[in-house]
Amino acid sequence: MDRFQAMRLFTRIVELGSFSAAAAQLGLTRAGATQGIQQLEARLGVRLLARTTRQVTPTPDGHDYYPRCVAILADVEDAEASFSLATRAPHGRIRIDLPGSLCRLVLMPALPTFCAHYPEIRVELSVSDRQIDPLREGVDCVLRIGELDADLPLVARRLATLPLVTCASRAYLDRHGRPATLADLPGHQAVDNLSATSGKPFPFEFIVDGRIERLSLPAGVAVNDGGGFVAACAAGLGLIQVPLYHVEPQLESGEFEEVLPAHRPPAMPLHLLYAPNRQPAARLRAFIDWVAGLFSQAGRPG
Numbered sequence: 071m072d073r074f075q076a077m078r079l080f081t082r083i084v085e086l087g088s089f090s091a092a093a094a095q096l097g098l099t100r101a102g103a104t105q106g107i108q109q110l111e112a113r114l115g116v117r118l119l120a121r122t123t124r125q126v127t128p129t130p131d132g133h134d135y136y137p138r139c140v141a142i143l144a145d146v147e148d149a150e151a152s153f154s155l156a157t158r159a160p161h162g163r164i165r166i167d168l169p170g171s172l173c174r175l176v177l178m179p180a181l182p183t184f185c186a187h188y189p190e191i192r193v194e195l196s197v198s199d200r201q202i203d204p205l206r207e208g209v210d211c212v213l214r215i216g217e218l219d220a221d222l223p224l225v226a227r228r229l230a231t232l233p234l235v236t237c238a239s240r241a242y243l244d245r246h247g248r249p250a251t252l253a254d255l256p257g258h259q260a261v262d263n264l265s266a267t268s269g270k271p272f273p274f275e276f277i278v279d280g281r282i283e284r285l286s287l288p289a290g291v292a293v294n295d296g297g298g299f300v301a302a303c304a305a306g307l308g309l310i311q312v313p314l315y316h317v318e319p320q321l322e323s324g325e326f327e328e329v330l331p332a333h334r335p336p337a338m339p340l341h342l343l344y345a346p347n348r349q350p351a352a353r354l355r356a357f358i359d360w361v362a363g364l365f366s367q368a369g370r371p372g
Contacts, residue, residue, distance in 0.1 A: 071102075071105070071106040071109060071110075072114075072229060073110075074143065075106065076106050076107070076109065077142065077143060078096065078108065078109040078143055079092060079093075079096060079098070079103055080110060080111075080118060080119075080135070080136070080139060081108060081136060081139050081140055082095055082096060082126050083103070083107070083119060083126055083194075083359070084119075084132065084136050087126055087127070088126060089103050089104060089107075089126060090103075091123075093112065094291070094311070100361055101190075102237060102361075111350070114131075114135070116129075116131040116135075117129050117131065117132075118131060118132035118135060119132055120132075126356065133283040135233065136152060137370065138194070140341070142326075147351055148216045148252075154314075159189075159190055160188055160190065160191055160342060160351075160352040160353040160355075160356045161188075161190035161191060161353060162191065162316070162351065163191075163192045163194060163353075164189075164191060164192070164193055164194070164210045164211070164353050164354050164357055165193075165194045165196065165210050166193065166194070166195050166196070166207045166210065166211055166213065166357070167196045167197070167198055167199065167200070167207070167209045167211075167212045168195065168196075168212070168214075168293060168297065169197070169199050169213070169214070169215060169296060170197045170198075170199075170215035170297060171296035171297065171313075171316050171364060172213060172215065172297055172340075173195055173197050173347070174297070175192060175315055176315055176364070177195070177213075177352055177361070177364075178195075180364055181193065184360050188353070188356055188364065191285065191353045191356065191357070193357075198245075198266075199266035199267050199294075199296075200235045200265065200267060201219075201267060201283070210354050211230075211265070211338065211342055211343060211344040211354060211357070211358065212224070212342070212344070213341070213342055213343075213345045213361070214340070214341050214343065215232060215313065215338050215339070215340050216338050216339070217338075218339075219340065220271075223346065224343040224344060224345060225343065225344050225345070225346045226341045226343050226345060227341065227343075227358065227362070228339055228340070228341055229340045229342055229361065229362050229365045229366075230298060230339070230340045230360055230365035230366070231337045231338070231339055231340070231342065232313045232315065232337055232338050232339075232340055233314045233334065233337050234311055234312065234313055234334060234335040234336070234337060234338060235311070235314050235317065235321070235328050235334060235335070236276070236309060236310070236311050236323065236328065236329045236333075236334070236335065237276070237303065237309070237310060237311075237312070237317055237320075237326045237327060237328050237329055237332055238258075238303060238306075238308065238309045238310070238326065238327065238329055239304055239305075239306045239325060239326055239327075240266070240301055240324060240325060240326065241306045241308070242259075242306040242308065242309075243301075243327055243329075245306070246258060246259070246334075248327070248329070249329055251330075252278065252330065252333065253294070254277060254307075255274075255285060255287060256285075258287060258291060258308065258309055259288055259307065259308035259309070260274065260287035260288065260289040260308045260310070261289055261292070261299060261302040261307050261308045261309070261310050262289040262291070262292035262293070262307045263291060263292075263293065263294075263295075263299050263310065264292050264293065264294035265313075266294060271286075271287050271289065271292060272311070272313050273285060274286070274287060274309075274311055274335070275311070275335045275336060276333040276334070276335060277314065277333055277334060277335070277336055278333055279312075280354070282336055283333075287308075287309065288360065289308060291307050291308070292306070292308065294302050296312075296316060300312065300316060300317060300320075303317075303326065304320070304325065304326075309329060311335050313338065317334070329333075342358060342362070349370065
């Protein structure tokens with residue numbers, strides 16, 4: 071195993087915490103990965119990894135060596151990309167993690183355009199709403215809706231501000247009436263949208279005279295999935311607050327009606343995040359620029 075291959079193997083083991091997982095990602099056998107690290111440690115004259123039956127962690131020397139490996143490998147990839155750019159388009163695999171509704175309703179319909187423009191890039195999508203560690207899970211970038219934790223150890227690029235609406239099915243409003251003011255809401259039923267991280271329902275929010283008012287409405291159904299949340303609304307189970315892109319077809323068809331449009335909820339930011347200790351490869355930069363353009367029109371999917 072050459073020096074760069076060994077360094078790449080070492081960084082993946084640190085990031086994944088596993089010889090087997092790193093070997094699988096790099097197309098190696100478990101024995102080949104073990105031998106590669108042994109050769110690297112012998113070359114450096116230090117022990118880089120501490121192994122137990124349950125986990126693999128870097129030693130103090132491994133902690134010092136890891137960021138240097140990351141920087142060197144990034145420089146090598148950038149150098150190769152810069153010299154091949156004139157003769158070869160961005161290529162290779164990118165893995166993106168994003169919410170299911172964003173994948174299904176926005177990214178997937180537009181993805182053929184990206185694939186046609188970059189036929190040598192393989193796009194792998196994973197769907198989740200939870201906070202993930204891109205390095206540990208082998209993900210190149212993450213798309214998330216909502217405010218970010220201030221101490222999140224990732225590079226964040228704000229792509230858009232997504233408008234939200236309060237809505238209900240026309241059948242529900244025919245039965246229960248159409249609220250004209252906030253004072254009419256306590257007589258209505260809601261569908262609770264449960265946070266993927268805390269498991270608690272999000273309160274309803276309305277902008278009134280430039281300030282945010284929060285209300286908790288009675289709810290007989292709670293859902294932690296975007297598709298199920300909208301389906302509960304379609305079933306006439308109550309009011310929901312949701313990004314506009316998620317219910318635009320239903321609003322246009324008349325199946326749903328917007329409620330209290332003069333007091334919409336505050337818009338939510340959409341961010342793209344990636345690990346801070348790696349310069350994005352050409353294929354990832356191509357995707358970042360493309361997806362930024364997708365959301366550039368008035369803060370909404372184009």
